[in-house]
Amino acid sequence: MEVCGSVVTNSKYELFRLKCIYCTIESELKDWELFIIHVRTAHFCEEEDSGLSEIKHDPNVENSAVEASDPAIAFGPDDLFEVIENTNTEDQWLQADDNEILYLEDGTTWSEPTADFSEYMPDSSEAPTGTKTDMDESSQNQIPMNTDDDDVDCSDFYMSEDDLVPRKRAGRPPKRTRPGQVFKFKVSFTRSNPRVLHLIHAYKEHPCLWNPSDAHYKDEPAQNMAYESIINRMDDKANVLLTVEELKKTLEQLHVQYTLALETKQKGKLVGLGARYFAKCEYLSVAPSITPKETEEDDDLIVIKLNFKEENLVTSSFIETYANYPGLYNPELSEFGSVEARAHAYKKMAKEFQPVVKANETDVYIAVNKLRRWLYDAMRRLKSKELIQKCSKQEVQYLRMCSFLPPKGSETTVLYCDYCEKRFHGDYNLRVHMFKAHQAGDLPYLCSLCPRRFDRQVDMDRHKLRSHFERKLRCQYCEKSFAVVTDLKVHTLIHTGERPHVCDICGKTFRLKLLLDHHVNGVHLNIRPYSCNMCNKTFRKKFELANHIKGHLNIRDKKCEYCDASFYDHSSLSRHRRIHRS
Structure with a gap:
């Protein structure tokens, strides 16, 4: 069965619409046949050896039935449209109520798409509508452990498979934050994603990127043209907009997945979706192999260095300390939903953890998030049978220590603003909102080396x-x-003389996009948002206003190193220096 769209609904499950996973086209449930025709004609990616036939639509017969012989479309709405009731942080594609704004992790809001589907809409009688499927209750069966050591005893690890990995339909697109959003994706052979097929086919057409025997291999002009061609195809067909750097990283992910699939195949365990994607990437057998890399992090920036691969005091102590603050992870407690109580808990946890590592509340918050991400990724690897690195014996030991944490999806940090009742996922997102919108509190991210704070x-x-x-x-x-x-x-642009940002109105060029924006807003649009309280002057930039106010207050903090002259701003000092140079 081919994934071609998703179902969007409001939070009360009253209204349902079909949403194309590639573009902004939407449709009513009753028009599911034409919706599939749109996907297969506008975004179709030919499947080799799949036995799929082209859709045949009789133009003389309105609403002609789609051939039942095509397994990708031989189903009705009752079989396809499965409404997921689990609305955790990964399922925020659900539409909010009319009076309720949903704020996502990046601070943006979800708004209803406005795409037009009129060219695909018929005036025919209604077809059967989709039904809502209830989620099965979580079972308490033991997880089939996927570890490097077959002798590891995991009988006392009580978390259930269904609790830790919430059910959702394979191939669901990334969560959406605004109409017309261009999706990004991560290449994986363990989850169904039609965009991966588009990438595989586009990459295959350019052997200069992967075949060492190709005449244009490592030829920079040819490779640049190939990258541009792949970017255009992914944009047109899969609604994925990539820069050259992002495309290179995505192709590296494809090579890594192929390498993992090859190792699994050599063990005789490659089946299902992984085998299907591996077969389509067979042309990469001549390409240089790329091994999976660990997540690269700057050790200088990490204060609490958690290492789950080997036993160490920092990781063990942090997990034990975290377990003593249930208000940070137990939704049944009253302080769980209080942003003040959570901030106080982070401070207390940092103070208690200081004998091990000298850290502040922000370092603790970042370490908690890293611990949670590792925990749920490790549980996914434990139950996985394909293309995912196994858990080591030490990781399983740390998983036992984290058994106090709730399963993924059963706990969602949804907090409400005390001033406007808007809701946010994560206490630091709410604290940023309260500071910027209501001038309450401080910015959450505190530097561990100075008092400065950031959003x-x-x-x-x-x-x-x-x-x-x-x-x-x-x-x-x-x-x-x-x-x-x-x-x-x-x-470096100063030395090379490059000025890549060009004004469309006057043709003036700039080194920085920020300078171009200031130029357009101040010169052509005459937008001067900063005004002086002591006179009637207005300014384009905030620092220009600050320097102007220094003139009112006679603050001359820019001093010449060659004489006793002093000035309000740096530009005046620079002009003065020319006197000494001449």
Whole structure:
């Protein structure tokens, strides 16, 4: 059976619509036949050796039935449309109520798609509508353990398979946050994803990227054209928009999955979906092998270094300390839903953990999230039989220590704002909202080396690299060094003279997209959002207003190193320096 769409519904399961997994097209349930025709004509990816035939639609007969001989479409709505009741954090594609806004992990909101399906909509009698399938109750059967050591005794590990891995239909697209969103995906041979088939077919057409015997192998112009061709196909056919760097990482994932499938096949255990995807990637047998890599993390930025591969004091102590704070993981407790109680618990946990590692509440929060991610990934690997690395004996031991944690999906940190009743997943998301929208509290991410706070972890990590660590990246044209790769790239543009960002109105070029935006807003649109409270002047940039206010207050903090002159802003000081250079 081929996955071609998903069912979107409101939180009360009253309204149901079909949603194409490739684009924004939607349809009523009764028009499921034309919906499938749309998917198979607009996004069809030919399956080799699958026995699938083309859809035959008689233009003279309105609403002609689709051939029942095609196994991909020989079913009715009752067989296809399965409504999942489990609305955990991975299932937030469900539509919110009219009076209820759903805020997702990245802070964006889910809104109803507005795509037009009129060209596929008939004026015919209704077909049978979809039915809602109840979830089976979680069983307490033992998980078939997938470990490196067959002698590991897991009889006392009580978590059930169904509890730890919530049921959902294979091939569901990533959660959606806005109409027309272009999906990204991760290549996997263990889950059905039609986008992977599009990638496999597109990659096969360009042997210069994977075949060492090809005449244009490692030929940079030919490879750039191949990357562009694959990007265009994934955009047009699979609604996946990738940059060149993202495409390279995605193709590397494809090679890794092929390598894992090859190892499984050599053991005689490759079956099902993995065998099907492996057969389609047979052309990669001549490509250089790529082994799976561990998740790369900057050890300098990690304060609490958890290692689940081998026994160590930090990991064991952290799990034991975390178990003493049920308000952070037990939804039945009143303090579980209180953002103040959770923040206080993180602070207490950091203080209690200081004899082992000197950390603050943000470091504890990040370590908790890493522990939870590892736990649910390890449980998935325990029950997996294909293409996933096995759990080591030490990992199973740490899994036993984490048995106090609830199964994935049974606990969702949904918190409500005390000021506007908006709901958020994760206490740090709510704290950012309260600070920005209601000026309450502080930003959540606290630097462990200074008092500065941030609204995102990536901003905090970038601040640490720039302000508290050695600058290891040196410019090839001068003696300057940088801590962040993007900073080095932007600096290099000064030497190369590249100005890639061009104004569409006047043709002026800029090194940075930010400078282009300031130019368009300030010069062409005359948007000057920053106004002075002491006079009537307005400014395009916030720092221009700050320097202007210094003039009112006679604050001259920019001093010349050659004389006693001082200025309000850096640009005035730069103009003054020319006097000494001439």
